[in-house]
Amino acid sequence: MGFFGTAWQVLKSAVDIGRIAESQSELHDEFAALEKRVARLESEDIELRDQIAWKDDYELNDIGLEVPVYTPGPWCESADSPHWLCAHCYDNDKKSYLKPTPGEHIIGQPRYWSCSREGCKMDFVTARVPN
Numbered sequence: 001m002g003f004f005g006t007a008w009q010v011l012k013s014a015v016d017i018g019r020i021a022e023s024q025s026e027l028h029d030e031f032a033a034l035e036k037r038v039a040r041l042e043s044e045d046i047e048l049r050d051q052i053a054w055k056d057d058y059e060l061n062d063i064g065l066e067v068p069v070y071t072p073g074p075w076c077e078s079a080d081s082p083h084w085l086c087a088h089c090y091d092n093d094k095k096s097y098l099k100p101t102p103g104e105h106i107i108g109q110p111r112y113w114s115c116s117r118e119g120c121k122m123d124f125v126t127a128r129v130p131n
């Protein structure tokens with residue numbers, strides 16, 4: 001290998017080193033972008049978990065209706081009066097109270113109950129009341 005051959009090898013190596021440095025820089029940028037993305041997703045995950053944290057206070061209960069309802073768990077010290085939540089809405093991460101038809105309730109008489117969320121078709125008739 002003569003002078004030009006050696007010079008060519010040196011030049012080629014320099015170009016290769018330049019390419020490697022360029023690739024490293026690109027990889028560094030991509031890694032930094034991925035780190036930012038992971039941090040953002042972790043933050044969103046925490047936010048979403050906080051939004052549905054209320055679900056931990058409820059348990060699915062078969063209270064002898066056609067459909068199960070969610071009731072506050074015995075571990076939950078809720079300030080709310082006894083209530084039922086719509087199981088359909090719960091499954092969709094929405095907290096929707098089941099409401100009876102307004103008016104006086106005669107104990108033992110069945111009442112029509114429906115989900116308080118507009119568009120939800122959950123309804124049933126029962127003489128039971130949340131306790």
Ligand SMILES: [Zn+2]
Binds near residue numbers: 115117
């Ligand atoms: Zn509902």
